[in-house]
Amino acid sequence: MMKDISRKQSAALPCAACYILRRRCAQDCMFAPYFPVDEPHKFTGVYKVFGASNVNKMLNELPEHQRGEAVSSIVYEANIRVRDPVYGCKGAISSLQQQIDVLQTQLALAEAEVVHMRIRL
Incomplete structure (x- = not known):
């Protein structure tokens, strides 16, 4: 009802x-x-x-x-x-992939710096 x-x-x-x-x-x-x-x-x-x-x-x-x-x-x-009428989802995915690449590079640099600091101590 x-x-x-x-x-x-x-x-x-x-x-x-x-x-x-x-x-x-x-x-x-x-x-x-x-x-x-x-x-x-x-x-x-x-x-x-x-x-x-x-x-x-x-x-x-x-x-x-x-x-x-x-x-x-x-x-x-x-x-x-x-x-984004030209690239649509492909453009969004490419942009996110670029962000991932930059962040992975930053993470690798930070990890290397941590290792370098531990060696110095």
Whole structure:
């Protein structure tokens, strides 16, 4: 009974996807579980990069238990693609790899300095 009441109340508010697309949010809306009305920014980037139809197709091809993780990945990819349209995730990964390389070098230098100080004592 409580589930029916909460669905009726939320039926008045469309999900973020339907709100942005300016359409009526159906009770079985594919986007509603993943793009709540209070987080429209999640769908905005996804819509700009992939389009609603493509995201709908991607989600329909997946078993329901995998859709939440897929949406997280799609949102992440879209946000990075909006920030860096040329390199996207590849650019982010390269940047992180460079940071790892610099930090590993700094760590090796610090370890060598510790060894050198122990020898001097």
